[in-house]
Amino acid sequence: MKAEIFSIGTELLMGELTDTNAAWIAGRLPPLGIQLQWVSIIGDNLENLSEAFSRGLQRSDIVITTGGLGPTQDDLTREGVAMALGETPTVQEDALTELQQYFQTRGTSMPSHNIKQAHLIPSSQFIPNPHGTAPGWWTERNGKMIICMPGPPAEMHPMWEVQVEPRLREIVQDEVTLTRNIKTMGMSEGAVDEVVSEFFGKENPYLGIYSKADGIHLRIIARARDISAAQSMVDPIEAAIVERLGPYIWGYDEDTPERALGRSLMARGLTLATMESSTGGYLANTITEVPDSAIYFKGGVVAYSDTAKTAYGVPAETLRQHGAVSQETATAMARTIAHNLGADFGIGITGVAGPLEEEGKPVGLMYVAITGPAGEKELQLRVPPRRITIKRRISNTALIELNRMVNELDQAPD
Amino acid sequence: MKAEIFSIGTELLMGELTDTNAAWIAGRLPPLGIQLQWVSIIGDNLENLSEAFSRGLQRSDIVITTGGLGPTQDDLTREGVAMALGETPTVQEDALTELQQYFQTRGTSMPSHNIKQAHLIPSSQFIPNPHGTAPGWWTERNGKMIICMPGPPAEMHPMWEVQVEPRLREIVQDEVTLTRNIKTMGMSEGAVDEVVSEFFGKENPYLGIYSKADGIHLRIIARARDISAAQSMVDPIEAAIVERLGPYIWGYDEDTPERALGRSLMARGLTLATMESSTGGYLANTITEVPDSAIYFKGGVVAYSDTAKTAYGVPAETLRQHGAVSQETATAMARTIAHNLGADFGIGITGVAGPLEEEGKPVGLMYVAITGPAGEKELQLRVPPRRITIKRRISNTALIELNRMVNELDQAPD
Numbered sequence: 001m002k003a004e005i006f007s008i009g010t011e012l013l014m015g016e017l018t019d020t021n022a023a024w025i026a027g028r029l030p031p032l033g034i035q036l037q038w039v040s041i042i043g044d045n046l047e048n049l050s051e052a053f054s055r056g057l058q059r060s061d062i063v064i065t066t067g068g069l070g071p072t073q074d075d076l077t078r079e080g081v082a083m084a085l086g087e088t089p090t091v092q093e094d095a096l097t098e099l100q101q102y103f104q105t106r107g108t109s110m111p112s113h114n115i116k117q118a119h120l121i122p123s124s125q126f127i128p129n130p131h132g133t134a135p136g137w138w139t140e141r142n143g144k145m146i147i148c149m150p151g152p153p154a155e156m157h158p159m160w161e162v163q164v165e166p167r168l169r170e171i172v173q174d175e176v177t178l179t180r181n182i183k184t185m186g187m188s189e190g191a192v193d194e195v196v197s198e199f200f201g202k203e204n205p206y207l208g209i210y211s212k213a214d215g216i217h218l219r220i221i222a223r224a225r226d227i228s229a230a231q232s233m234v235d236p237i238e239a240a241i242v243e244r245l246g247p248y249i250w251g252y253d254e255d256t257p258e259r260a261l262g263r264s265l266m267a268r269g270l271t272l273a274t275m276e277s278s279t280g281g282y283l284a285n286t287i288t289e290v291p292d293s294a295i296y297f298k299g300g301v302v303a304y305s306d307t308a309k310t311a312y313g314v315p316a317e318t319l320r321q322h323g324a325v326s327q328e329t330a331t332a333m334a335r336t337i338a339h340n341l342g343a344d345f346g347i348g349i350t351g352v353a354g355p356l357e358e359e360g361k362p363v364g365l366m367y368v369a370i371t372g373p374a375g376e377k378e379l380q381l382r383v384p385p386r387r388i389t390i391k392r393r394i395s396n397t398a399l400i401e402l403n404r405m406v407n408e409l410d411q412a413p414d
Numbered sequence: 415m416k417a418e419i420f421s422i423g424t425e426l427l428m429g430e431l432t433d434t435n436a437a438w439i440a441g442r443l444p445p446l447g448i449q450l451q452w453v454s455i456i457g458d459n460l461e462n463l464s465e466a467f468s469r470g471l472q473r474s475d476i477v478i479t480t481g482g483l484g485p486t487q488d489d490l491t492r493e494g495v496a497m498a499l500g501e502t503p504t505v506q507e508d509a510l511t512e513l514q515q516y517f518q519t520r521g522t523s524m525p526s527h528n529i530k531q532a533h534l535i536p537s538s539q540f541i542p543n544p545h546g547t548a549p550g551w552w553t554e555r556n557g558k559m560i561i562c563m564p565g566p567p568a569e570m571h572p573m574w575e576v577q578v579e580p581r582l583r584e585i586v587q588d589e590v591t592l593t594r595n596i597k598t599m600g601m602s603e604g605a606v607d608e609v610v611s612e613f614f615g616k617e618n619p620y621l622g623i624y625s626k627a628d629g630i631h632l633r634i635i636a637r638a639r640d641i642s643a644a645q646s647m648v649d650p651i652e653a654a655i656v657e658r659l660g661p662y663i664w665g666y667d668e669d670t671p672e673r674a675l676g677r678s679l680m681a682r683g684l685t686l687a688t689m690e691s692s693t694g695g696y697l698a699n700t701i702t703e704v705p706d707s708a709i710y711f712k713g714g715v716v717a718y719s720d721t722a723k724t725a726y727g728v729p730a731e732t733l734r735q736h737g738a739v740s741q742e743t744a745t746a747m748a749r750t751i752a753h754n755l756g757a758d759f760g761i762g763i764t765g766v767a768g769p770l771e772e773e774g775k776p777v778g779l780m781y782v783a784i785t786g787p788a789g790e791k792e793l794q795l796r797v798p799p800r801r802i803t804i805k806r807r808i809s810n811t812a813l814i815e816l817n818r819m820v821n822e823l824d825q826a827p828d
């Protein structure tokens with residue numbers, strides 16, 4: 001089944017808002033066996049919308065839209081569908097009563113322009129929206145489908161998960177797609193590519209390679225008539241990848257470095273503290289993206305000046321002798337923070353974030369130190385001299401390396 | 415002039431990558447007087463690409479593309495343009511020599527498949543790419559333009575800024591669009607809306623209102639034959655907004671809370687330190703997004719546990735008496751960090767980030783304290799209980815409030 005997505009709204013065309021809905025939906029179509037062919041951003045313009053729906057019904061089996069279901073004159077998604085199908089929207093009394101009640105329970109009367117949201121064409125049904133005033137539209141004609149959802153993610157996501165996806169899963173039965181992401185760090189893209197090269201170039205199962213801020217990812221995609229057939233296509237490739245890249249693999253599928261680390265620490269009741277300079281809080285902020293992080297993260301220091309480094313425990317002598325940007329300072333940072341906050345592991349990061357070089361050391365030169373119950377690890381890295389690249393790469397590297405150390409604790413001799 | 419954008423790449427259709435190029439370019443078209451009509455994401459499929467280019471040449475004056483210019487078999491943008499125009503690509507010897515030199519200076523010989531990148535059709539010219547192997551294509555035929563740029567932002571952004579935008583500015587002379595963003599914090603969207611309601615609903619000059627993590631933004635867009643005519647349409651509306659919302663306005667256009675604050679601190683040679691709990695490093699990380707932040711940011715503590723709070727100077731007595739989530743603790747955090755790091759200003763943030771309530775206080779309850787040379791400011795806020803919303807809103811509020819305090823220093827009596 002072929003699908004396309006429309007993200008509707010002039011504000012998307014003005015560059016004021018980056019459309020995240022299309023990517024969110026796109027990632028949910030392969031497991032349903034639906035192949036996304038096109039994504040379009042379309043302004044609030046009736047002619048363009050109608051043209052787009054007409055073309056969509058020709059070239060795709062399903063058109064999925066977000067946006068343009070509000071009550072204002074600019075919200076023209078319903079009108080676009082109606083025009084493309086040559087049908088006329090009429091007021092649905094039930095829906096109107098519900099809308100009026102929605103406003104009544106909020107202590108106001110329904111503004112007259114909201115009546116738009118109670119209209120329907122003969123080929124459409126409402127998709128209930130418990131999180132807002134705009135119901136969705138589910139339209140079917142001549143074996144084709146148009147599914148219209150509201151634009152705000154807080155309304156669209158639950159509508160998709162509770163109503164749209166289950167219904168699509170029943171309808172689309174011809175094929176399933178299974179994907180498996182394998183995430184590595186420590187080998188270059190070229191080296192990973194070479195090691196698994198024989199699996200590239202086939203359409204099904206397909207193997208893709210992607211360079212990300214948290215390492216090199218491999219993605220296996222298999223299409224088959226059912227899950228177990230797809231699984232048996234994925235398994236041998238995954239087994240080969242694991243055999244050849246094992247020590248470099250740090251996670252799968254939806255894993256992030258901070259979630260993988262969080263799981264490892266929680267499973268063992270261990271704790272962490274951080275002292276970072278050039279990553280400027282990115283490391284702590286990433287760790288605390290995990291809802292349960294307060295259980296294992298004691299806290300951190302963003303030691304953005306020498307004053308801060310010495311105030312919070314780095315010996316002035318270390319700074320004087322080796323400089324703020326040195327392996328010795330990174331190690332002192334890791335040790336002092338773990339000690340002061342009573343944590344099992346400490347991470348220390350120092351380096352040159354730019355814009356200018358420091359102590360004669362170039363932008364992008366970074367030192368990481370990790371201290372823990374079974375010893376210390378020290379890393380020196382060179383990263384492309386862009387502020388955000390430095391922050392992301394070094395934080396991810398530190399989290400993944402620490403996760404390895406935590407997992408290695410189990411293998412250490414007693 | 416009507417334009418459309420193609421973001422090209424199957425990985426964008428798989429939901430693996432969110433397309434940011436289209437929004438980046440979209441935001442740069444209005445000042446050139448170019449009206450964006452459509453954005454499409456298209457997979458690496460020759461037929462779909464050729465179809466899209468043919469349609470684009472019919473309905474738009476300019477088609478701008480990113481992606482699909484690499485050396486692999488999947489990179490089909492060039493082929494799509496050639497097919498749509500019915501022209502045949504041929505190798506350009508000069509370009510081939512340059513490519514070979516590119517690889518030679520890197521110590522390797524050119525892989526044979528890179529020869530694709532030295533091809534051109536009669537209607538096209540190369541757009542040089544100093545940051546990668548893929549030159550762009552600038553194609554003109556029958557008064558229409560196709561501009562193809564590489565997908566990686568690190569290559570696309572400079573190509574746009576240095577080569578494409580200046581050339582477009584020369585070509586497109588019929589109309590300019592002037593935009594002015596005015597950014598407020600402290601009033602609700604409804605209240606801002608009401609105060610400037612008479613300016614809404616006109617097409618030119620157009621006034622838009624947007625609710626963002628850093629407050630309510632107003633955007634004026636005026637189209638006219640030249641900049642001064644557009645400016646005279648913008649000015650009276652801006653003057654009215656400033657008159658009515660003055661104290662709530664914290665920035666304009668590309669300002670972010672952290673950049674606005676950085677400018678204010680640097681102009682006065684003042685410094686800042688932070689101690690944050692529930693924002694988990696987001697505040698420090700935001701401050702250090704500014705390249706010059708090391709000049710005024712001394713550092714911070716992410717006090718994610720009581721241990722960290724007391725280890726770094728919050729009196730245990732304060733925690734015991736008022737709880738970790740209290741105005742008293744926020745104020746103690748602001749004071750102790752400013753004192754310990756010798757900073758002029760200190761920010762303290764504590765609250766309940768969730769997932770569970772703490773000390774009987776609900777998720778989203780937050781306390782902010784700011785201490786400085788002319789006194790202290792205390793804020794209690796309730797934020798929707800989503801982790802990332804809490805982090806963003808509270809950090810932005812703290813930065814904007816501090817910026818107000820810094821600017822008010824000038825108005826204080828000596």
